[in-house]
Amino acid sequence: MLPKTRGQAKEEGSRIYFTGKDCKRGHSQSRWTSSGGCMECVKDRRDKEKGEYLAELDDISIYIRRKKKENDEWLEFQKSYREKYPEKAAAIEALYNKNS
Numbered sequence: 001m002l003p004k005t006r007g008q009a010k011e012e013g014s015r016i017y018f019t020g021k022d023c024k025r026g027h028s029q030s031r032w033t034s035s036g037g038c039m040e041c042v043k044d045r046r047d048k049e050k051g052e053y054l055a056e057l058d059d060i061s062i063y064i065r066r067k068k069k070e071n072d073e074w075l076e077f078q079k080s081y082r083e084k085y086p087e088k089a090a091a092i093e094a095l096y097n098k099n100s
């Protein structure tokens with residue numbers, strides 16, 4: 001038998017309690033004593049946060065991939081430029097190296 005109120009749960013040292021009433025989102029679930037939050041709601045929130053976190057990670061990996069691709073194209077461009085205009089390329093590189 002689970003405690004029926006948060007206060008009772010605290011007294012009994014139970015991590016969860018069950019009021020028998022639906023939460024504001026209509027879940028008929030036990031609640032966490034620590035937060036008073038319905039287990040289902042807490043789980044939903046965690047899933048949502050996890051989803052957002054993963055979406056963010058995905059954005060970053062796409063960004064990195066895109067940067068890498070740009071970089072490859074840039075290196076490719078530099079290489080062909082150097083082959084076509086070795087003197088200009090050397091001058092540009094000297095300038096670039098001086099500035100950096």
Ligand SMILES: [Zn+2]
Nearest residue numbers: 023027038041
């Ligand atoms: Zn709920």
